[in-house]
Amino acid sequence: MIKESKSDRLLKMFMYIILVVFSVYCMIPFITVISSSLSTELSILRDGYSLLPQNFTVDAYKLIFKDNTIYKAYGVTIFVTVAGTLLAMLVTCALAYPLSIRALKYKNKINFYVYFTMLFHGGLVANYLLISKYLGMKDSIWVLIIPALISPWNMFLLRNFFKSVDESLAESAKIDGANDIYIFFKIVLPISLPALATVGLFYAMGFWNKWFEAMLYISDENLFPLQYLVMRIMNNAEFANQLSSQISLPNYVVPTLTTRLATTVVTIGPIIFLYPFLQKYFVKGLMVGAVKG
């Protein structure tokens, strides 16, 4: 091993510093929002948001969990995420697996059929009309799920992964008399777990973070997902007023800002919690999928 020169060590130090600074830059908004959600409304109004909680309190959380708005939104989001991810994985795998088989005669035609939708879009107006007028999916929870069940990008990622699965496994199962559906479920899926975890994570994040579709198609407050709730309460103070309508203390400050922040924190909570477990999968899965087969 060659001993590092002074300039090398300096450069290395410099890179450590940059990466640490960038990590801190990435964390500051999280810390600010979490800390401020644990501060009193008055201290924020007086001193502004800050990196450490001021006059630590969990009042904002108590308040939002007393009202059933947040539970309903959580329910909607969890249903959409779980049902959506399961169905999406089923549909996507079922399309990706056949396309990964070399012997399939029409696979290039189907590839193009899927790929073309990444190049050309009908546009917002046509989509809006189709879903609201012709399919009548307005104010249905399924509008958050069904149109998003297949993402070409995820499909190709999975297909590339399936391509890397040894085809001789399927061949020998076939000789033993297994049919393609059996091979798909019992042989190919079980050995593709890292890729499934990656794509599953992407789908789950997509469903968990949905709000635009809710904004377009859902006006029933019982069906608002979490993210759209955040959007709504960011733009008006109604939510905080509704939460604190029963409180009549002298000098009571309606906690508009802190309840907003607490709702935001509650929304991202599960992601932060699950993320470290999934992270190692998606880095690996992305690297495999990114290699073009």
Added chain:
Amino acid sequence: MKNSVAIEAQAPEMRKQNRPSPFMNEMRKHGLLYLLTLPGMLLIFVFSYLPMGGIVIAFQNFNAIKGITGSEFVGLKNFEFFVQSREVLHVIFNTLFLNALFILFGTLASVGIAVMFSELGGKWFKRIVQSLVTLPNFLSWTVIAMFVTALLSSDTGMLNKWLEPLGIGPIAFFNEPAIWPLVLVLIKIWQGAGFGAIVYLATITGINPEIYESASIDGASRFEKIRFITLPLLKPTVILMMLLAMGGIFYGDFGMIYALIGRNVMLYSTTDVIDTYVYRALMDLGDMGMAAAVGVFQSVIGFILVVTVNQLARKFSPDSALF
């Protein structure tokens, strides 16, 4: 299970008898596989191909009651906005300008992170850094918008509080359109640069370590190794990723812009993009014809761009072209 075997055994005989079409033959052999593709194909047909038919709205005086089949055609009347309103040209400019900034600075940041990351050791250091910098990618733009308000609002925002001792500000960010291209770039880097670094990191990981070893033996410094080995070998990936991103340059990031800017008219001059403009034309004005016309313009130009860019990518590195 037994069926497929039986069918395969029969196949040669049947071919002799009445020569089934190649299509039927393929269905016999792989019918189940095609069956598997059906749900996905159907969903794509309904939610991607049917809306393409809706493009005719751009050429109609669309009436929601009469529907697509009943509305009268008006030729290119809906496209008159190009000559009549400067507003549309302005949002097209904003879309291209902001996306160009995002692509340029986003790529720089991602490549920088990937290179530094690959140079440094320390398993725990790397794990933590990677977790922290990729995390923002998984937040929705509505949550990020809430973060941004906490940092930038003029009376309670943290940034203004930090700038105060330096004698700067307070800056009324939400009334200051000129500053937003910069703010948006910083937010985009915050959100996506760490995640974007993964693909470059994958490329660097794939570089043969012997190249670095022999360079070390020749006395190359760390900087020289980055400059003359890592960066040149990264170049194809960087160019490819940039080309691909340029294919989408006509599509504004609706989620980002709408969540962050919302209906803050003050900031439209620098932040309004085609997608947010179309959304408002549809929802506020109910001007379906015009909204559809802008959308069609975007789709067609976007399509031409993607295909062109892909041809370029194919020429540049045949393996990496998408089709």
